[in-house]
Amino acid sequence: MRTVDSIKPPIILKTILDILFWVLIISYIFGLPVIILALFQDVPVKINNYNVEEFSAGIIAAIVLSFLNSAVFIYIVYLFRKVVRNFFKRKLFTHIQISGLKLIGQLIIFTSLAEMAIDILTMLFNENRARIGITLDSTFDSLWFTLALGLFFILLSKSFSYAGKLQEESDLTV
Amino acid sequence: MPIRINLDLMLENRNMKSNELAEAVGITTANLSILKTGKAKAVRFSTLEAICKILDCQPGDILEYIEEE
Known part of the structure; x- marks a missing residue:
């Protein structure tokens, strides 16, 4: 069995998350003025694969929600980064890892459902119709896969919590 | 914890x-120290055996059950 000391710090994972986080932050900061400009100049924008040319109150609400959803996604990446960085302390089953994984899972589920709601909202206000159905994507864009991923993170958090208790018991066995 | 460790007295x-x-x-x-202060969650039989052998006593001399109020 591998001990805590023999677990190598996840350097590649940390680097990927660092790059992703800063690219997202920069695109978010630069994206805000572009969206405001598009609203005032009536420049067509694309929300969830829908070309929007007229900006009604509903569409503006969908844009704002979409932007807030992106902020939640950046926060997920930030939390993921924080959890991964915690592994560099060579400690397993810490409070940051347990609570971080749980929150990441909950937020992944939340953003997936929010994106679905934004999708319905955009279609409703842009095309004056709504569609609800079950679709199966064979890519990582799949809603089902994202929901499963969120639930997996929660399961991982529960496993870490259980393992932490076992480790504590083991440490207190003389 | 309702199990008291009488190691101090034995020593x-x-x-x-x-x-x-x-x-x-x-x-x-x-x-x-974890054992003496009652923070231990479990005691291995091998540890208990070694303590009893060195202190020339029975497990009951070290461990005592006290009913909680």
Whole structure:
């Protein structure tokens, strides 16, 4: 069995998350003025694969929600980064890892459902119709896969919590 | 915890120090301290056996059950 000391710090994972986080932050900061400009100049924008040319109150609400959803996604990446960085302390089953994984899972589920709601909202206000159905994507864009991923993170958090208790018991066995 | 550890008393009766017992049993003084202060969640039979052998006593002399109020 591998001990805590023999677990190598996840350097590649940390680097990927660092790059992703800063690219997202920069695109978010630069994206805000572009969206405001598009609203005032009536420049067509694309929300969830829908070309929007007229900006009604509903569409503006969908844009704002979409932007807030992106902020939640950046926060997920930030939390993921924080959890991964915690592994560099060579400690397993810490409070940051347990609570971080749980929150990441909950937020992944939340953003997936929010994106679905934004999708319905955009279609409703842009095309004056709504569609609800079950679709199966064979890519990582799949809603089902994202929901499963969120639930997996929660399961991982529960496993870490259980393992932490076992480790504590083991440490207190003389 | 309703299980009391009477190691201090046993050591006093035998004029033995904690670190001497820890060394003889083969556990760290930190672990012996966990046992003495009642913070331990479990005691291995091998540890109990070694303590009983060194202190020449029975497990019941070290461990005592006290009913919680």
